Amino acid sequence: MSARTDIVDEEGSDTKSSFKRNTPVAIKITKLDKSFRGNQVLRNLNMDVKPGETLVVIGKTGSGKSVLLRHIIGLEKPDSGEILINGMDVEDPEVRKKHRFAMVFQSSALFNSITVAENISLYLREHRVFQDENGIRQIVSNTLSIVGLEGKEDIMPSELSGGMKKRVAIARALAMNPDLILIDEPTSELDPMMARTIGDAILNLRKHVEVTQIVVTHDIDLAHYIADRIAVLDEGRIIEVGTPKEIDRSTNPIVRNFITTQFEREEGGTRL
Amino acid sequence: MNSVTVFFQTTGEIIKLLMESIFWCKEALGNREKIFKQVVEIGNRTLPVAALISLFIGGVLALQSGPTLAQFGIEENIGGIVGLSFVKELGPVMASVLVAGRVGSAMAAELGSMSVYQEIDALKTMDINPIRFLVMPRFIACIISLPLLVIYMDVIGWFGGALVSSVNPDIHVPFSVYYRNLSELVDFSDVLNGLVKATIFGIIISIVSCYVGLKTRGGPREIGTSVTKAVVLSFILILVFDYFITRLLILLNLD
Ligand SMILES: Nc1ncnc2c1ncn2[C@@H]1O[C@H](COP(=O)(O)OP(=O)(O)OP(=O)(O)O)[C@@H](O)[C@H]1O
Ligand SMILES: [Mg+2]
Numbered sequence: 001m002s003a004r005t006d007i008v009d010e011e012g013s014d015t016k017s018s019f020k021r022n023t024p025v026a027i028k029i030t031k032l033d034k035s036f037r038g039n040q041v042l043r044n045l046n047m048d049v050k051p052g053e054t055l056v057v058i059g060k061t062g063s064g065k066s067v068l069l070r071h072i073i074g075l076e077k078p079d080s081g082e083i084l085i086n087g088m089d090v091e092d093p094e095v096r097k098k099h100r101f102a103m104v105f106q107s108s109a110l111f112n113s114i115t116v117a118e119n120i121s122l123y124l125r126e127h128r129v130f131q132d133e134n135g136i137r138q139i140v141s142n143t144l145s146i147v148g149l150e151g152k153e154d155i156m157p158s159e160l161s162g163g164m165k166k167r168v169a170i171a172r173a174l175a176m177n178p179d180l181i182l183i184d185e186p187t188s189e190l191d192p193m194m195a196r197t198i199g200d201a202i203l204n205l206r207k208h209v210e211v212t213q214i215v216v217t218h219d220i221d222l223a224h225y226i227a228d229r230i231a232v233l234d235e236g237r238i239i240e241v242g243t244p245k246e247i248d249r250s251t252n253p254i255v256r257n258f259i260t261t262q263f264e265r266e267e268g269g270t271r272l
Numbered sequence: 273m274n275s276v277t278v279f280f281q282t283t284g285e286i287i288k289l290l291m292e293s294i295f296w297c298k299e300a301l302g303n304r305e306k307i308f309k310q311v312v313e314i315g316n317r318t319l320p321v322a323a324l325i326s327l328f329i330g331g332v333l334a335l336q337s338g339p340t341l342a343q344f345g346i347e348e349n350i351g352g353i354v355g356l357s358f359v360k361e362l363g364p365v366m367a368s369v370l371v372a373g374r375v376g377s378a379m380a381a382e383l384g385s386m387s388v389y390q391e392i393d394a395l396k397t398m399d400i401n402p403i404r405f406l407v408m409p410r411f412i413a414c415i416i417s418l419p420l421l422v423i424y425m426d427v428i429g430w431f432g433g434a435l436v437s438s439v440n441p442d443i444h445v446p447f448s449v450y451y452r453n454l455s456e457l458v459d460f461s462d463v464l465n466g467l468v469k470a471t472i473f474g475i476i477i478s479i480v481s482c483y484v485g486l487k488t489r490g491g492p493r494e495i496g497t498s499v500t501k502a503v504v505l506s507f508i509l510i511l512v513f514d515y516f517i518t519r520l521l522i523l524l525n526l527d
Contacts, residue, residue, distance in 0.1 A: 073397050096399060103397045109390040113382070123398045126405070176398065 019129045024052040024212040025086050025099055025180050027072065032081035034067060034236075041067050043236040045081070054206065054213040056223040058258065059233030065216040066106055068233065069182045072214065073103045085180075099180065102173035106184040106216075108165040110157040110172070117153035120144070120172045143171035146208060147201045163194040170201055174209070181205070183215045187222050199225045220259055232258065289407065289486075290479050296401070296408040303409055310413030317374045318421060322367065326425040329362055330354060330432025338436070338443030347443055351450035352457025354433030359426050359458055364466045365514055367421045368473035371414070372506035376481035379410055380502035383485025384495040392486065402486065411478045418474035419467040426466070430454060469517050476509045 027049040034042040041064040049055050059065050070076040072083060074090055083090040085099065110119050120143055121136045123129075130136050144150055147167040157165060166186055173181050186202060187195035199222050205211060217223055223230050224244045232240040232247065232255050240247065240255050250256060273281075300307065333354045341347040383406060386392050395402050430451075437445040484502040488494050 070393075075393055075396060100399075101397065103394070105390050105394060107390050109394040111391055111394070112385070112389070122400070126398070126400050 019177060022177060022210045023099065023179055024210050026051045027180070027212070027214075028084040028087075029072075030082055030084075032068075032071065032083065033079045034064075034071065034076065035079060041236055042071070042078075045233075045237055047231060047238050047241070049212055049214060051212055052210055053228040054202075054215060054226055055229050055231060056227035057214060057216045057231045057233050057238075058218060058220060058223050060218060060258065063233045064236045065218075065233055066184055069103065069184055069214065069216055072180075073101055073182055100176045100178045101180045101182070102176045102178035104166070104169045104173050104181070104183040104186065106188065108157075108162075108169040110160075110165055110168055112157050114156075115153065116144075116149075116155050116157065116160070116168050119157065119168060120175045122172075123176045139175050140171075143174045144168075146174060146204055147171045148197060163190045163198065166190070166198060167201060170198075170205075174205060177209065178211055180212045180214075183213065185217055186215060187217060187219050195219065195222060196225075198222075202226050234258075285487075286479060286483050289403070289483050290475070292403045293407050293411040293479065293482075296404040297412065299404055299408065300412055303404075306409040307412050307416075310409050311417050313378075314371065314375050314413060314417040314421075317378070318367075318370055318417075319424070321374070322370055322421060322425050323428050325366060325370070326358075326363075326428040327432040327435075329366060330358060330429035330434075331436040333357055333362070333429075334433040334436040334443060335440065338440060338445070342443055347437075347445050348449050348453055349457075350433070350437050350443060350445050351430075351452070351454035354437075355430055355454035355458040356462060358429040358433070359462050359466045360518075361466075361514075363422045363426045363429060364418075364469040364473060365510065367418060367425050367470060368477060368510045369507065371418060371421065371474070372477045372481075372503055372510065375414070376477045376506050377499045377503050379478065379481040380485040380488075380499045381495055383482055384488035384498040385492075387486055387488045388491060388495060407478075407482045407486075410482060411475070414474035414478035415471055418470040418477075422466055422470040423463075426463070465521055468521070469514065472513060472517060473510050476513060477506045480506050480509060 027047070029045060029047040032042050032045040033040070045064075045068065047068075057065055057068065067076060071078055072090065077091070085095050088095050110116075111122065114122070117137075117140045120140045124136050124139060140153060141150070144152060147170050149164060149167055149171065152160075152164070152168070157168070160168065170183065170186070173183075183202065186198045190198065202213070202215065203226055205213070215222075215226060227244055229241060230244055230247045231238050232250075232252075234254050240250055240252050242250070247255065248259065250259075334350055337353050338347060338350050341350055341353070383392075386406070392402050395405060434447050434450045437443045437450050438447055481502040484498050484505065488498045
């Protein structure tokens with residue numbers, strides 16, 4: 001049996017049939033421009049994501065990483081340029097009928113007035129994916145165990161630490177059985193141990209679902225740990241794309257600078 | 273942008289939110305639990321205070337007009353006077369002011385914090401329409417609750433008037449006379465008049481508070497600003513609309 005059944009049980013005959021299908025999407029972004037009140041954030045940005053890969057976007061703070069993700073999920077409209085999902089424009093309603101997209105926000109954005117379990121199951125309930133409570137409960141406990149938070153169903157988000165919130169947000173995204181998952185800064189403000197746990201959780205997703213992942217971070221170590229390919233974003237443009245090894249060998253001074261500052265920080269950290 | 277464009281833009285957006293909320297009422301049945309929860313919430317927040325203020329407003333109405341009426345020897349009309357003022361004007365306005373202050377403010381704070389902390393964005397990414405999910409249940413709950421609250425306040429206000437009328441030596445009208453006069457002077461149409469107002473005020477409070485909440489940008493400070501804005505804007509609109517609804521009801525001869 002495929003590992004995917006960990007999230008959705010095949011036997012659940014009353015599941016909406018479309019929900020079980022997973023078709024990782026390809027994304028093609030061409031000449032994307034976006035400015036906010038004269039502040040140009042994305043400039044002529046081009047990017048390709050292959051179906052089923054984990055692409056990590058790195059870049060310094062304020063370089064437009066979150067804005068890029070918000071465009072891909074459709075929360076922002078480009079000034080010009082286009083974003084194609086399997087060849088269809090992202091704003092085409094057909095895209096949302098065929099595919100489910102999930103996003104993990106930089107701030108986690110859990111619904112604060114409801115429990116962890118209710119957060120995770122909200123999508124399933126609102127879209128009436130299951131007729132019975134059993135299917136929902138199953139998905140909640142499966143996704144919580146993937147992110148290493150077994151038994152936390154009835155806790156309120158305010159009682160969770162930052163890292164736990166992030167993991168619940170990942171579980172919530174996972175419960176949608178998405179074809180595309182966007183994760184914004186999974187490890188910011190977390191200690192290295194927790195960063196590692198989250199990195200493992202993200203790697204783990206790939207064992208459970210066939211999904212295209214775009215992860216945004218400025219943590220170069222995390223990028224190496226989880227990425228199939230790394231894209232470097234600088235001043236609203238992708239200046240370099242490649243496998244982690246290729247990025248390490250890059251001769252582009254901005255990329256070099258980004259990698260080496262990170263290493264210096266790491267060394268400083270061990271010395272302390 | 274100058275203030276005139278802002279005014280028209282805001283008005284347009286509020287009307288659009290109203291229309292969309294009405295549109296989503298088609299899903300009311302499927303969301304009845306959420307609506308019920310909101311109604312209970314409104315009740316919890318308002319019923320005790322409503323009882324207290326109605327009792328005193330009824331009392332002060334009797335206290336103000338009773339002695340004057342007694343001077344002319346027509347104090348037996350006190351029941352009708354208190355009854356009518358309460359049903360047509362004070363009941364709906366006081367109930368709405370109370371709901372705006374206690375419920376509208378909470379709605380603006382809740383939706384405001386959901387906007388600021390990207391929970392609204394999260395809803396959108398889950399293909400859950402925030403107006404259906406958040407605004408419509410509050411909208412319907414206010415439309416249901418406000419008329420009920422007005423009836424509740426009317427009854428207690430009348431009683432407050434009766435109590436003062438019978439106890440105060442300058443008025444000295446017993447309960448039986450008070451209530452007989454009240455039932456003679458207050459028609460069903462007068463009660464209906466008040467309930468129409470209450471319903472419209474309920475629409476105003478829910479839409480304005482949700483609108484202001486959803487428009488909140490920034491951080492915790494802006495959530496506070498939104499709460500104040502929602503309450504003040506609701507108050508202004510309630511009082512302005514009160515005049516025009518009254519005028520309209522007179523024109524339609526429902527008064
Ligand atoms: N809604 C908005 N309105 C105005 N400016 C915005 C908006 N969203 C983003 N910006 C601006 O766009 C720029 C890029 O922001 P973005 O959040 O994408 O950066 P980032 O790369 O995610 O940074 P970080 O690593 O700190 O999260 C910033 O200068 C920010 O001020
Ligand atoms: Mg960001």
